[in-house]
Amino acid sequence: MSMTVTGISSMATRQILSELASAYQQASGQAVSIESVGGVDAAKRIRAGEPFDLAVLASDALRQLEADGALVAGSIVEIAESPMAMAVRAGAIRPDPLDEAAVRAALANAASIGISTGPSGAHVVKLARDWGLENEIASRIVQAKPGIPVAKLLADGAVEVGFQQLSEMQGAPGIDIVGLLPEALQPKTIFAAAICKAAGHAEAARGFISYLASPATADTKRRHGMTPL
Template sequence: MTTETNPTLRGISSMATRQVLADLGAAFEQRTGCRVAIESVGGVDAARRVAAGEAFDVVILASDAIDRLIAAGHLRAGSRVDLVRSGVAIAVRAGAPVPDVSSEAALQQAVRNARSISYSTGPSGVALAQLFERWGMADEVRGRTVKAPPGVPVGTLVAR
């Protein structure tokens, strides 16, 4: 944090937490007078910047990325605090029928029936790719998947 009269808390985060951090940052600024500047980018980019030595007061990323940065000496050991649990969601284009995902078998069928599948480069996208592998359908869906570039919200791809 800077030491001037109006200090600034500078941070970097993945896109997954950008809205909640904006809300929390605004509340913190109002209560303390300390300016908050959190840059939300793709998690891969954020980790790369931290590893390259860019200075931040706070780094908000998935736990596995934080652990790798700590192990490599880029973040202070013992400083990790778990803040949120981020779930995985399914979204469909407005007006499109909502698929049945009430069971694993129904979800598999919904994936098979999907014209396209979009997912992030973050932990949820990695988990989804692993799920497709486990189901034996990775090759089947490969031509219909669109991985959002780092920093691009998946929802914008679905909307398009």
């Protein structure tokens, strides 16, 4: 097949999609090319009608794009849950256990807190609001630029503690992952795939999305810090 299925995704699924696109091409002969950028930028580009065949983003972002008419209605397929983790600079003191009190203390006491522009960042802000810490920590929040992982802020010494999806922190140099947030604090972020309205190869894209949701991809998802659905 000479045709290539094209897609756009947020950075959280970059490694998973790279690996699965390669495996899918080996198994089916269908080439798939995914561009991974900051989720906010991805949504803008899909809304602007760039000719991608599929999109992989947090499910709430896809539902908004569907409502805006930028996706094929009814094409959203959930593919994995992405748990959120907390990390510190390599070698820094870290709380043990990482329970709800420890997360709250980290937000209250850290000199600087790294968050993303994506759903994990919004969740940290929500937690701070729920705990009455929003005003107290507002000046200490450092938001990574779109496409830049929070782990880089930590490794560069720009922040003391950071929060993001585990999939974006695993294997990052210069940090220690403290652990997953306690179950009660997890945002339950679901990543999903959908067909773009501007797709030129919708049926071929649908085949790849079916593969992404299949049991055959479970081990890859787990290895990269996501939970198969």
